[in-house]
Amino acid sequence: MSGRAPRTRPWRDVPAWELWLLGGIVLVALLLRVWNLGQNLPLVYNIDESARFVPDAAGFFHQRLGYRELVNPPGMMGLLGIVDQVWFRPQGMSPSEALAKDPGQAYLLGRVVVALVSVAAIPVLHAAARRLVGRTAALVASGLLAVAFLPVAYSRVALADGPTLLFVAMGLLAAAWLLQDDPARRRGLILAGIAVGLAAGFKYNAGIVVLAPIAALVLRTGTTGWPHAIRRGVLMGVVAIVAFVVSNPYVFIDPHEVWRAIQYQADWSGSGRYVGEPMTNGFAFYTWAAGWGVGWAPLVAAVIGSALLAWRRWRIAVVLLPLVAGYLLVMGPQDRFFARWLLPIVPVLAIAAGFAVSELVGLLRRGVAVRNPAAASDEDDATLAPARRREAGPADRGRPLRIALATLLAVGLGAQSFAHSAHTAHVVGRDDTRTIARGWMEDHIPPKAGVVVESMSPGAWTPTFDGAHAFYSLTRWSIYHTIPAVQRRDRKEHPQLRIKAGFSSWVRILYPELIDEFERYGYCWVVTGSYQAGRAGRTPGLVPEAGRYYRELTRRADLVWQVSPFSPDAGPKRLPYGPTAAPVKYQIDRQATTYELAYERPGPMVSVYRLRGGRCAAPDPVVPNAPWG
Numbered sequence: 142m143s144g145r146a147p148r149t150r151p152w153r154d155v156p157a158w159e160l161w162l163l164g165g166i167v168l169v170a171l172l173l174r175v176w177n178l179g180q181n182l183p184l185v186y187n188i189d190e191s192a193r194f195v196p197d198a199a200g201f202f203h204q205r206l207g208y209r210e211l212v213n214p215p216g217m218m219g220l221l222g223i224v225d226q227v228w229f230r231p232q233g234m235s236p237s238e239a240l241a242k243d244p245g246q247a248y249l250l251g252r253v254v255v256a257l258v259s260v261a262a263i264p265v266l267h268a269a270a271r272r273l274v275g276r277t278a279a280l281v282a283s284g285l286l287a288v289a290f291l292p293v294a295y296s297r298v299a300l301a302d303g304p305t306l307l308f309v310a311m312g313l314l315a316a317a318w319l320l321q322d323d324p325a326r327r328r329g330l331i332l333a334g335i336a337v338g339l340a341a342g343f344k345y346n347a348g349i350v351v352l353a354p355i356a357a358l359v360l361r362t363g364t365t366g367w368p369h370a371i372r373r374g375v376l377m378g379v380v381a382i383v384a385f386v387v388s389n390p391y392v393f394i395d396p397h398e399v400w401r402a403i404q405y406q407a408d409w410s411g412s413g414r415y416v417g418e419p420m421t422n423g424f425a426f427y428t429w430a431a432g433w434g435v436g437w438a439p440l441v442a443a444v445i446g447s448a449l450l451a452w453r454r455w456r457i458a459v460v461l462l463p464l465v466a467g468y469l470l471v472m473g474p475q476d477r478f479f480a481r482w483l484l485p486i487v488p489v490l491a492i493a494a495g496f497a498v499s500e501l502v503g504l505l506r507r508g509v510a511v512r513n514p515a516a517a518s519d520e521d522d523a524t525l526a527p528a529r530r531r532e533a534g535p536a537d538r539g540r541p542l543r544i545a546l547a548t549l550l551a552v553g554l555g556a557q558s559f560a561h562s563a564h565t566a567h568v569v570g571r572d573d574t575r576t577i578a579r580g581w582m583e584d585h586i587p588p589k590a591g592v593v594v595e596s597m598s599p600g601a602w603t604p605t606f607d608g609a610h611a612f613y614s615l616t617r618w619s620i621y622h623t624i625p626a627v628q629r630r631d632r633k634e635h636p637q638l639r640i641k642a643g644f645s646s647w648v649r650i651l652y653p654e655l656i657d658e659f660e661r662y663g664y665c666w667v668v669t670g671s672y673q674a675g676r677a678g679r680t681p682g683l684v685p686e687a688g689r690y691y692r693e694l695t696r697r698a699d700l701v702w703q704v705s706p707f708s709p710d711a712g713p714k715r716l717p718y719g720p721t722a723a724p725v726k727y728q729i730d731r732q733a734t735t736y737e738l739a740y741e742r743p744g745p746m747v748s749v750y751r752l753r754g755g756r757c758a759a760p761d762p763v764v765p766n767a768p769w770g
Contacts, residue, residue, distance in 0.1 A: 158430045167264060181569075181743070191598075219390075224250065259307065282495035284554075287556075289435045358628045360460070427473065430483050439554045443493040469486075573742065575744050578747040591621065669691070676727055725737050
């Protein structure tokens with residue numbers, strides 16, 4: 142595998158049928174990513190998408206980012222900022238004006254950019270895998286990346302996770318070039334530096350891809366020597382630094398804030414278990430996440446393929462497998478973990494799974510070696526020179542069987558993910574339960590009434606007094622956040638009151654006596670969502686007071702309305718459901734991506750309760766007498 146590949150034009154030696162097949166795979170990937178891409182706009186229910194890249198991109202060239210924005214490196218913000226300028230300036234609007242006047246268009250543009258950049262990773266991964274492990278493995282790996290649930294789901298929202306796959310694939314292609322090119326060629330070094338710099342500039346942890354080109358350089362030292370490898374490594378490092386600075390200019394503009402952001406992210410990842418996540422071991426979690434996020438069959442195939450790489454292609458194994466091992470060693474010991482953090486190693490898992498399929502199919506090819514040694518040559522090895530492939534002679538009679546077997550295995554590996562990816566792309570086109578709940582509340586809850594709405598979406602979800610949607614305006618109801626007088630009085634007895642009631646901390650602020658305060662001050666409508674109550678029900682030991690709060694709520698309030706995103710056939714028939722119960726158990730990643738086939742529409746299960754005591758006993762609308770802070 143260390144032989145020198147001839148200098149040829151890209152794709153020159155790729156047969157037309159393979160290019161057509163790759164084109165079909167790319168088309169399927171694109172369709173899965175753009176189907177219902179404008180779901181529920183202008184409302185953006187993914188809290189990270191709402192708060193981060195699109196809003197930051199709108200002001201990227203005239204507003205300075207702080208450390209909280211730089212917790213996510215600004216590469217994606219810069220890319221979207223450039224696209225916004227090109228798209229909105231001819232319309233006579235600045236990106237900031239466009240975001241305020243037409244947020245739906247701004248977010249849709251961001252999603253389109255993410256989908257296109259993410260799909261671009263597929264042909265790049267094919268090129269890398271073809272050089273490293275052959276044609277069959279490359280096509281299988283491309284197919285898996287096209288349909289795997291996590292890559293599809295995070296290519297449908299304007300976040301940096303999906304596009305990062307492109308830079309990881311570029312890093313793997315660069316490693317293949319470094320391993321196989323003439324030592325005098327520099328394309329591998331340049332591409333490796335660009336890939337590493339941009340990967341880190343879009344997602345800090347994706348910089349782990351640097352291990353692949355470094356391994357390739359080390360493997361070539363037998364022929365080039367260590368001084369040559371060190372010089373090339375230095376050049377690669379310089380290019381990587383330049384690419385990183387281009388994608389993250391704040392390294393020079395405000396290095397203190399960048400370091401502060403990285404430290405904040407590290408501290409947050411190690412700041413204790415995340416409420417609602419029952420798993421406590423990161424290695425077990427990422428194994429489980431790969432099982433549904435990529436597929437159980439591909440995961441098993443990837444494990445087998447990794448073992449076969451170590452046995453039959455140890456040099457390729459040295460390039461690929463340390464990337465997976467190193468990434469898990471860094472991410473696994475953290476206190477908090479999320480399925481999308483697995484994405485930087487998904488391309489390697491896809492290649493390993495593809496190699497397992499290639500080796501299984503190869504058993505048939507090697508089985509004819511006695512009858513026809515020429516036909517049994519390694520015709521699938523894309524690194525063979527064209528002359529050697531011509532010398533292999535005519536195809537043997539077993540080739541149709543091998544093609545059929547490879548196709549069957551590839552379809553089988555991708556079936557689980559394709560079913561979930563297609564189902565999700567379909568159902569998210571329907572109204573979100575929060576949109577439905579908003580409409581019900583407008584019809585049934587009087588304006589200015591006191592409402593406790595659990596954190597289940599960005600604040601823009603709340604309509605204005607006239608029922609319209611606006612980003613920066615007074616809301617239709619008096620929404621409970623905190624009551625300053627209660628905070629001052631009870632913060633010693635209930636430390637929860639010191640916590641800001643954000644999305645990730647809402648259930649931590651709850652305790653049963655809050656019901657008394659709601660009734661006393663006139664917050665008579667309580668809207669719960671399974672994104673919060675479900676977390677308390679899944680990990681009751683972490684928030685015992687929240688469990689008591691929900692039990693007290695159901696005892697002292699009437700359930701007046703409920704909407705579920707799940708099929709009536711899903712789960713036990715216990716309608717209406719309690720706030721901490723749902724047909725499908727809560728899991729933050731699977732619910733945020735609408736993974737379960739039980740979903741009929743996106744969103745949490747939303748329940749509306751009406752308190753009966755205190756000021757809430759009056760039949761007329763009650764206006765809270767406590768301003769919220």
